[in-house]
Amino acid sequence: MELEAWRGRGDDLHPGVSAALLHLVGAADQPVLVVSRPADGAGVEVPRVRWANAAAADLLGVDADHLVDLAVSRVLRGAGAPTALLHERSTRFAVQALTAGGGARSTEVVAWPVPLGAPAVRTHLRSTDAPPGDRLALDGEDYWVLQVALPTDERASATLRAAEERFATLAQASPVPTIVSDVGARLSHVNDAFAELLGVPADTLHGTGWLTHVPEEERGAVVQAVADVLDGDRTSLDTRLCRADGQLRWVQLRLAPSRTPGYGAGFIGTVEDVTERLARESRLAYQAQHDLLTGLPNRLALLEHLTALLAAQVHPVRSPHATALHPVALHPAAAAPHGASPPVAGGHPVGGAVGVLVVDLDDFKTVNDGLGAEAGDEVLVEVARRLSRTVRGADLVARPGGDEFVLVCHDLADADAVAATARRVLDALVAPVDVNGLRLRLAASIGVVLLSGSSGSGEELLRDAAIAVAEAKAAGGGRWRVLDDAVRSTARRTLRLVADLREALARGAVEVAYQPVVHPGRPAEVVGVEALARWQHPEFGVVDTETFVALAERSNLIGALDAHVLTVATRELARWRAAAAAGEVPHAPRWVAVNVSATTLSAPGFADGVRRRVAEAGLQLSDVCLEVTETALATDLLACRTVLEGLRADGASVAVDDFGTGFSSLAYLKDLPVDHLKVDRSFVRDLRSSGEGPRGGPARAVAAAVVSLARTLGLGVVAEGVETLEQNEVLVELGCDYLQGYLYSRPLTAEGLHDVLRAGGTLQPRPVAEEPEGPPAAGPARPATVPSPRQVRA
């Protein structure tokens, strides 16, 4: 090949070029010598130096001129060997360069035979008419060019070696697993950290040994990364490695190309164990999606699941059987012979709807409050375990929060399937749960919503299911309700009412009606009024009082409602007082009674609110009676007592509303911070003159007992719901201080009451037409109030 290369380069070389080349070689850093020996000497003659450049002279410490004609072996020991110089090709061999000073340096020589094709040779051939193709004999000599490799710079190589050793030490001691390949995918070095990562001796990882730790499914990617890095690209990939003990570790493999002259391309790689980091990340991801107490999917995961299900309902996956969605229409011949069996697609009943069951534990608050949060947690964990056992593989149990669980069940083909599932859930909770040595019996209410094409978002689904739960709870708990259209529309109407009520309260659009409380007599004097909230809905008309008070209680509006009524009523009372003072009316009511719910009563700042509003109206607390139900008092007696006693100390009076319908016991009554009892209308209603016994019938005995009890405790008595003269008479006879009812007046507007006061402030008892159930036209009024006890006593 070399010969080929020499041939054909330029024809007749210009003498100037020859001179330039000679100059170049003469000035080169590399020692160059030209040697020759007789062509016909059969290799026995010693080759001799014919020319040497300055670098060769420097190396050998002899002037170039003095080198000429020296046997080459005199200066380059080993170059004289018969086999060192060949005609056919270049050779390379080691020699000892002998310097003038007697030193010897090991180095290498490359010897190039001067070929036939060299331009100068050709010139010579032409001049001597030698037959072409013969091997050249210039002056009967064969010539070679000897190029001496410069003696290695020992300091440079030591530096290089030191650098290599530093790198090796660094890599070996590095805590980062490191791998090195000199060539291809075969490793030549791995450090201790890498061997440790895989739990095997480093030896076994050399060559392709490390690849055996790459799991089969990852190998393609790893090998591709190696191929890329060998091609010169830096590369990085996440993959797994299998330890000797079988454990899989996630690693990030970073490969950088490296090239070793004379060997080819390899790479240097670092292998970072990211298992812990990934585990942490996946743990976080898990936590983001799961309830940590029960391990069930949380609200976020549930909503994602529902969203996916809803999307699948909108865009069902097309299958070969998808046309079976309407099998009868499309394939009349295939109409199900059994008629009743549901149409089937892909082996699943088409009607197999997905149902969302919201399971809410009944009275869980009691467990939590009574036994502590830890006990509550135990119960929740047990419930989670039981619910998980009731569902099938594809179904989901989630805990969106609190004591609420959600089941997403598939294949709820019909109402029976829904019922069976709900019953299964309730049954699962029947067995008692042992907590803190107590056996708790759990019950739950279940609201069911079936997914349909028109289902809204996941959030809406859960809201709908919550409505159904509320229905189930309202029906007594321990049961289930499917959200049907009726329930849904009721719920929607309720939502609407709540929104409108909030708005009406904000605008002050809830009206207040006043029912006179009279001192019995003919005529009876109006001594007080009970303020009653009335709400005229712009669309639905007058809303039933029970309804909107219940709504206000459920939607946390009751405080605002109570405050509104107190504000308006005190303002009106102040107006009537002013009218009386001006001589416009003979006298004004002595007090106004307002209802206070349990929630309002226990809200912080209630007492201050009452004081402020009363003061703003320019009244005294003694002008106000707070009417509280027995139930409210029972809920939080201690807190109520503190609040009420404070207000009473400043003059306010307190009445127990609906007395006799709650759980009042005598012992309990005597400690209550109240001034007054209000006999419930149910006792008053039964007071009739007909029948055997004393006037007023058997109910009289009850009413008498109540009145007598109040008297014994030193409390005033008001009877409400008085509608007939008979009732009036009996109550007067029993010694009731005040009366209230349709017999005297229905609840009136502020103006209506003003008219009554203007007319003298007295009322004539006037029996109403037979109306068995309570206040009819005045329906929306809130149940009656109690007069201020002090005023009553006054």
Added chain:
Amino acid sequence: MSATPPVTGPPAAPPGPTSSVDDSAVAVLGRLSAALDELPAQRPVAARVIAETDDVRSDARSLGHTLGFDPALTAKVLRLANSAYFGLSGRVGAPSFAITVVGFATVRSLAVAAMAGLEDTPPCLDSFWERSLLTAVAAGEVAARLGVKAPDAFSLGMLSRLGQALLVRCDPVEYPALLAAASSREEVLEAEGRRYGVTHTRVSAEALAAWCFPEDLAHALSQVDRAGWAVPLAVAVRVGLELSERILDPARAPRPVEHLTAGHVREAELDALRAPVQRTAADMVRLLTS
């Protein structure tokens, strides 16, 4: 053709007058010397490839370009690059990438093998490629343990028996007879020493030196069957030879590997290498001789 004392000399210069080497053996050595000069001219591309692999300016692309002129050699490099040994099975398509994968040393060995005409090994060299590749793979596997570069160990292992092919070529009657009479590798070496004054590994080393192989590689190969201390690279080849003989010649008395390696490699380690080496070598034999 090297002038380095340990390597040069013997092939062309018979040992001293006390040697029992006869005249015909001297003639064989002469033919051998001539062959070393002639063979490169017969496979000029391979010769060029060998020269280029030792040139620091060469890279896979330039070497691939040269290699491309010898399709048979290119095919071998490609097949080898796709063998399990190099870990990239089936992913190597371009010759230049194949060179990157197997490394210059291996390309050079393949070029030498091509130049020496090892594609058609004479029938008297029983399981020549099996032995050579078992030696190569095993030497490559123990290289790191001995602190030498695996590609060097691999290529020397592969070429350690090159001398046998040359001896058959230059002594076509006597050498096969010599082989047939010997029952183990040790007997072959002994017989070679008696007849030629040198062993075939020494001839292999000589050929590498003659064909411009890096000096230290030829030097190492010359030490393989020489008694006493040897450079680590030579030790790697010794281990390779030992394992290949154990596998292919189970009747032969094994030589303790601790002795061969001055304790660097233990018997247990060699046993552990046996199966994978056998598997890999079988894969390569299939690829290189098909």
